Amino acid sequence: MDREIEQSETGDQPLIKNVVPVILSGGNGTRLWPKSRKKMPKQLLKLNGEDSMLQRTVSRVANLQSPIVVCNEEQRFMIASQLQEVNCSATIIVEPIARNTAPAIAVAAFKALSQGTDPILLVQPADHLIGDQEAFQVALEAALELADSGKLVTFGVPPSVADTGFGYIKVAGGSGGSISEGERIEQFVEKPDLTTAEQYLSSGDYFWNSGMFVFKASAYLKELEELQSEMFFHCQRAYRRSVLEVGVIRLSEQAFDLCPSDSIDYAIMEKTDNAWLVPLYSSWKDLGNWSAMWEAAEKDVDKNVQWGDVLAEDCKGSFFQSDGRLIAAIGVEDLIVVDTKDAILVADKSRVQEVKSLVARLDQQGRTEHLSHREVMRPWGSYDSIGQGHRFQVKLIKVNPGESLSLQMHHYRAEHWIVVTGTALVERDGKEELVSENESVYIQIGQRHRLTNPGSLPLQLIEVQSGCYLGEDDIVRFSDNYNRVQEAG
Numbered sequence: 001m002d003r004e005i006e007q008s009e010t011g012d013q014p015l016i017k018n019v020v021p022v023i024l025s026g027g028n029g030t031r032l033w034p035k036s037r038k039k040m041p042k043q044l045l046k047l048n049g050e051d052s053m054l055q056r057t058v059s060r061v062a063n064l065q066s067p068i069v070v071c072n073e074e075q076r077f078m079i080a081s082q083l084q085e086v087n088c089s090a091t092i093i094v095e096p097i098a099r100n101t102a103p104a105i106a107v108a109a110f111k112a113l114s115q116g117t118d119p120i121l122l123v124q125p126a127d128h129l130i131g132d133q134e135a136f137q138v139a140l141e142a143a144l145e146l147a148d149s150g151k152l153v154t155f156g157v158p159p160s161v162a163d164t165g166f167g168y169i170k171v172a173g174g175s176g177g178s179i180s181e182g183e184r185i186e187q188f189v190e191k192p193d194l195t196t197a198e199q200y201l202s203s204g205d206y207f208w209n210s211g212m213f214v215f216k217a218s219a220y221l222k223e224l225e226e227l228q229s230e231m232f233f234h235c236q237r238a239y240r241r242s243v244l245e246v247g248v249i250r251l252s253e254q255a256f257d258l259c260p261s262d263s264i265d266y267a268i269m270e271k272t273d274n275a276w277l278v279p280l281y282s283s284w285k286d287l288g289n290w291s292a293m294w295e296a297a298e299k300d301v302d303k304n305v306q307w308g309d310v311l312a313e314d315c316k317g318s319f320f321q322s323d324g325r326l327i328a329a330i331g332v333e334d335l336i337v338v339d340t341k342d343a344i345l346v347a348d349k350s351r352v353q354e355v356k357s358l359v360a361r362l363d364q365q366g367r368t369e370h371l372s373h374r375e376v377m378r379p380w381g382s383y384d385s386i387g388q389g390h391r392f393q394v395k396l397i398k399v400n401p402g403e404s405l406s407l408q409m410h411h412y413r414a415e416h417w418i419v420v421t422g423t424a425l426v427e428r429d430g431k432e433e434l435v436s437e438n439e440s441v442y443i444q445i446g447q448r449h450r451l452t453n454p455g456s457l458p459l460q461l462i463e464v465q466s467g468c469y470l471g472e473d474d475i476v477r478f479s480d481n482y483n484r485v486q487e488a489g
Helices: 053-060 073-085 101-113 133-148 194-203 217-227 229-240 253-257 264-269 290-296 349-364
Strands: 005-007 014-016 019-024 068-072 091-095 120-125 128-130 152-157 168-171 183-189 206-216 243-245 248-250 275-279 284-286 305-307 310-313 319-322 327-330 335-339 344-348 375-378 381-389 392-399 407-409 413-421 424-428 431-435 440-443 449-452 459-467 476-479
Touching: 019 053, 019 101, 053 073, 053 120, 053 128, 068 073, 068 101, 073 091, 073 375, 091 101, 101 120, 101 217, 101 229, 101 264, 120 133, 120 217, 128 133, 128 206, 133 152, 133 206, 133 275, 152 168, 152 217, 152 264, 183 264, 194 206, 206 217, 206 264, 206 275, 206 284, 217 229, 217 264, 229 253, 284 290, 290 319, 290 335, 290 349, 305 310, 310 319, 319 327, 327 335, 335 349, 344 349, 392 449, 413 424, 424 440, 431 440
Parallel strands: 019 068, 019 120, 068 091, 091 248, 152 275, 305 319, 310 327, 319 335
Antiparallel strands: 005 014, 120 206, 128 284, 152 206, 168 183, 168 206, 183 275, 243 248, 335 344, 375 381, 381 392, 392 459, 407 449, 407 476, 413 440, 413 459, 424 431, 424 449
16 A cells, blocks of 8 residues: 655654544543543543643654544543643544444544545544554554555454453454454454453464554445444434534534444444454553553552652552652552542552442432542633632632633622732623732622633632532623533633
């Protein structure tokens, strides 16, 4: 296959044209609670001060065309911000409702075809870690050759241990070609028990299912139309009725709501006769739980991972992470300890899969710790609820340069703003004033108001709320730069 190659703007890697990365970033990552939450999922976390998993994924495909990122409503602004941090110009498609991977890939394929070409799509989850970039490029080249001939290709990782946490793929064998060049897929199998996993490992015919795919946009949609006609119809309709809004493509909620929910494995790959596998000879991790995070992280001589302020004495094989407070541990082994501002997880390393059920219990009990952190990210910045009591709440508000909160009012609370750093432009009932450091302003109940950072540096202020009701749903929005509906801040 002759792919068109040109030099990238950075000069680091040649740009391979007509190959479009599709990055799936709609998951919640409940097994990585309390760090990963619905409004700040694992793929957006900057664990240990490094780039987020989304940013690492984007960097891995920097030599391809600008990516298409599929995400949900809660994450779109944070994704846009993180992409900007790594100078990535991407197309963001917002799913109004989660419908699993098969529909997400479908709408991305419709978008890719809308440019008048039929590009090859490289589909990747946003939360995988690949250790060897060169090995990935080798596997990608082989996959591109197969995809160019119309095949649907997935990467399979040769298993190094009898792992029961992954799905497996069995290749057909007997093709006469080298497995490095690809092999027809015979079977997808679910996560096995230990005995079965050991049999898979010894046979040499099974690979870990990486969840990454390569195929032409038209080839995927052709299979989707033949195998899942209802899904194809509703995805096509949702894309055709989509609107461009604040730099994102927003799918039609009415159309997408009718779309069946299914993974690409179940909907397409297990049913098609055109599925092929290319082996990926690289260290690979699906960072889906804290045990996997421990395995992937750098460890000390006692095989402990220590992120943040940690003091460990006579501890072995444990994972410690603190977001601020000191974690002091003595004589523990194989523990997971994760401390955030509003929740602490302590778990045996062998039982990290049960974190998902714990999160489900939080939801059943009507709690909010699984939804968002104490510090909540907003498109204009963030707020941190640093104190509260009867009829009052105190927040630290950070507004990015040039950004504004919505023009709004509250029925039940008044607000007192004290500027800590920067300068605030405050609008009250149509009148504007500048408020500098160590100055304050009072917002009455029912008063229309807006907060803007007109400067080039971040604005920080302390907000003291007082009133009979302090919930985030006490808001009437009159105008908003981000077209948010019924959302606080």
